[in-house]
Amino acid sequence: MEGFVIALFVCLILALITKYLKVPPIPFYILAGVLLGKSGLGIVQSDELSRFFSEMGLIFLLFFMGLGLKLERIAANRSAVLTSGIIDLNVNMLIGFVAAYLFGFNMTESLIIASAFYISSTAMAITSLIENRKLMMREAETVIWLMMFEDLVLILFLAVISSGNQNLVFLFIKIAAVLLVLYAFAHWGKEFLVSILDRDDELPILFTFAAVLTTASFAIVLEVPETMMVIALGAAFATTDPDAFEQHARPFKDVFLVVFFVFFGVTMDLSGGADPFMIAAICILAIISKLISGLITGIVIHGSALAGIEIWGNTISRGEFSIALAALYGSGLVATTIAVMVIVTSIVGSFTAKYCSNLRRGILNFGRRAPLHRPHTNR
Amino acid sequence: MSAMALRSLNLPGLGTKYEFETEKGDMVAIFFTKSGLIQMYTLQKGCRTPSAAEMTPVEARRLGNILTGAIIEADQESVEIAFSALADLRITIHTFYVPKSVTGKTIEELQIRAKTGATIIAVCRNDKNIINPPPAFAFEAGDAALVIGESDQIKRFEREIMVD
Numbered sequence: 434m435e436g437f438v439i440a441l442f443v444c445l446i447l448a449l450i451t452k453y454l455k456v457p458p459i460p461f462y463i464l465a466g467v468l469l470g471k472s473g474l475g476i477v478q479s480d481e482l483s484r485f486f487s488e489m490g491l492i493f494l495l496f497f498m499g500l501g502l503k504l505e506r507i508a509a510n511r512s513a514v515l516t517s518g519i520i521d522l523n524v525n526m527l528i529g530f531v532a533a534y535l536f537g538f539n540m541t542e543s544l545i546i547a548s549a550f551y552i553s554s555t556a557m558a559i560t561s562l563i564e565n566r567k568l569m570m571r572e573a574e575t576v577i578w579l580m581m582f583e584d585l586v587l588i589l590f591l592a593v594i595s596s597g598n599q600n601l602v603f604l605f606i607k608i609a610a611v612l613l614v615l616y617a618f619a620h621w622g623k624e625f626l627v628s629i630l631d632r633d634d635e636l637p638i639l640f641t642f643a644a645v646l647t648t649a650s651f652a653i654v655l656e657v658p659e660t661m662m663v664i665a666l667g668a669a670f671a672t673t674d675p676d677a678f679e680q681h682a683r684p685f686k687d688v689f690l691v692v693f694f695v696f697f698g699v700t701m702d703l704s705g706g707a708d709p710f711m712i713a714a715i716c717i718l719a720i721i722s723k724l725i726s727g728l729i730t731g732i733v734i735h736g737s738a739l740a741g742i743e744i745w746g747n748t749i750s751r752g753e754f755s756i757a758l759a760a761l762y763g764s765g766l767v768a769t770t771i772a773v774m775v776i777v778t779s780i781v782g783s784f785t786a787k788y789c790s791n792l793r794r795g796i797l798n799f800g801r802r803a804p805l806h807r808p809h810t811n812r
Numbered sequence: 813m814s815a816m817a818l819r820s821l822n823l824p825g826l827g828t829k830y831e832f833e834t835e836k837g838d839m840v841a842i843f844f845t846k847s848g849l850i851q852m853y854t855l856q857k858g859c860r861t862p863s864a865a866e867m868t869p870v871e872a873r874r875l876g877n878i879l880t881g882a883i884i885e886a887d888q889e890s891v892e893i894a895f896s897a898l899a900d901l902r903i904t905i906h907t908f909y910v911p912k913s914v915t916g917k918t919i920e921e922l923q924i925r926a927k928t929g930a931t932i933i934a935v936c937r938n939d940k941n942i943i944n945p946p947p948a949f950a951f952e953a954g955d956a957a958l959v960i961g962e963s964d965q966i967k968r969f970e971r972e973i974m975v976d
Contacts, residue, residue, distance in 0.1 A: 501824055501825050502824075503822075503824045506822065506824065555825060559825050559826055562826070563826070563843075563845055563847075563849075563851070566851065566853070566864035566866070568826070568829070568841070568843045568851055568853065568864075569831075569839075569841045569853035569855065569862045569864070570862075574821075574823065577823050577824065577825065577826055580824075580825065581824050581825070676846075679846075790861070794861075
């Protein structure tokens with residue numbers, strides 16, 4: 434218990450500092466966890482309490498993702514979302530997978546590393562677009578749709594990888610059935626839901642918490658992964674009043690997710706003998722592969738490779754979803770690799786998000802200067 | 813896209829975007845982010861990088877008031893509301909800080925309604941609001957009065973009552 438309080442207190446201080454410096458807090462929560470945990474000073478141990486809180490953090494993160502899904506809007510924007518999304522998926526999954534496989538991970542491990550390698554941090558991308566005042570740029574919209582597409586791929590990936598020994602078709606039918614029931618509940622019970630959310634006593638927040646936990650606990654009965662259950666619940670609730678649900682679920686998500694990150698660091702096992710060269714190579718590749726996908730997207734969608742630099746700068750950061758994948762399916766070396774990649778890319782990403790516009794302008798000016806040196810007779 | 817066309821877009825995870833092009837070809841974009849803050853971007857025609865301002869909801873409303881043409885002075889604010897369904901009825905609400913000449917007098921003594929046609933609907937005193945003050949209500953130094961009426965009535969109120 435004391436360890437838990439210490440960890441929470443450290444995170445509070447870190448949150449204050451990172452907000453002040455305008456850098457993403459996630460890498461620092463993980464680092465703090467590593468320092469306090471079994472690979473560091475050993476002050477904090479994971480226990481029943483921290484495991485429960487961490488699990489809640491993951492559940493609420495995915496519930497939020499479900500709430501944010503706007504399927505009808507993706508359908509309306511299909512061509513742009515699909516083109517950039519597919520470029521991003523193919524380039525990064527491929528590079529991530531090949532790199533991990535060549536470094537000696539087995540197929541499943543490589544697939545998990547590749548997914549964590551592929552999926553950028555939605556939270557960091559959107560925060561950096563707002564904080565760096567980039568919303569008006571055309572590339573900002575592309576980045577936002579990319580994040581949405583990545584979320585969809587993650588859902589599909591979670592469904593496939595968590596199927597275990599189950600028949601995949603049977604699992605998909607079950608997930609579809611769960612979705613249908615939840616959608617029906619949201620549709621027919623919309624008035625009831627809205628009447629609860631409109632109250633200003635403790636009921637809305639209690640209802641939101643109970644709904645998420647109840648749905649998650651049905652996972653065992655139905656043998657549908659917990660992750661799928663809460664995403665489906667979020668997607669169903671999104672058809673009623675998603676803003677109200679976000680408002681009531683936010684306190685839980687904010688607190689539990691911090692615990693999730695710090696205890697991910699605490700339980701991280703560095704004794705497995707991680708190869709620093711391999712991890713450094715993966716980190717560098719993670720930055721380069723987003724540059725490649727960014728440049729291609731820039732050329733295809735915006736007709737300019739320079740636009741790709743803007744996309745690259747804002748999508749380097751890997752974050753919450755990569756860690757979620759590592760916590761769910763990664764063990765030992767896989768989790769360590771993903772954690773280091775998240776820490777490195779999110780710190781590098783916060784700088785590139787701030788300065789990639791300058792870089793882009795620099796390249797542009799450099800390119801413009803060249804024709805001036807040409808003899809005037811050429812005109 | 814023709815000039816003045818307003819484009820609105822709901823961006824997942826971010827909020828709502830409104831964008832339009834002015835007749836002169838400048839671009840204006842407003843973003844209502846989920847955090848409640850509002851960002852306004854303007855991009856001059858021919859320029860590559862926009863400039864941006866971030867506002868709280870209160871600041872954004874102030875900007876809105878200025879743009880709709882209401883009078884705003886340093887300490888005083890006014891809002892004009894137009895009801896297009898009611899024969900284009902335009903009602904103005906204006907705040908005034910009471911001058912020395914008025915302190916100690918009641919609303920009845922000042923004959924505000926008879927002289928100007930405007931009505932005092934609220935008075936702010938020491939950060940407390942007195943809604944719908946009675947005719948016997950006496951002003952004190954430092955009071956801020958909220959006056960409602962047509963713009964002519966408000967002007968008359970300013971000329972007749974708010975004199976030092």
